[in-house]
Amino acid sequence: GVDVSEPTCKCPSGSEPRNSTHCQWCEAGTYEKGGVCTECSVDTYQASRGSSGCTACPLGYTTEPEMGSTVCIDTNSTTIQPVSGLSTTVLAVIAALAALVLVAGVVVVVFCVIRSKNHSRAKIGNSKVSPAPPGDAGQINQGYVSSRANIQQA
Secondary structure, three states: OOOOOOOOOOOOOOEEEOOOOOEEEOOOOEEEEOOEEEEOOOOEEOOOOOOOOOEEOOOOEEOOOOOOEOOEEEOOOOOEEOOOOOOHHHHHHHHHHHHHHHHHHHHHHHHHHHHHHHHHHHHHHOOOEOOOOOOOOOOEOHHHHHHHHHHHHO
């Protein structure tokens, strides 16, 4: 006899057959084992779809009593902590540093603007060139220069 059954497809790693012609990816919390999606065991997790294995929780974390977990839980608290992400403490420090840099940048800009305005006022007030009538623009005002010299001597 000749086998005339339908050919079966070979699914890629991290997936299982949905039917004889299509595959489906294993969901987060599961992994592909022998062509079948299987829940991660206690103390292991899988955060992504389409995986061929689960990751062990680090020391101090667990998934108990659950199987098929996508995160590990800190055994010292009841808060769920994705172990692959940054802790809230690290995120708070980063946010505080970013705010500090932003405030410092604003202070520097404000200081430069104020200093620039004061510097330009000083140039205008100490100018030896008077605002002359049209045609004499840019001429040194000898009366102004003499009066400034008299003030400085006094």
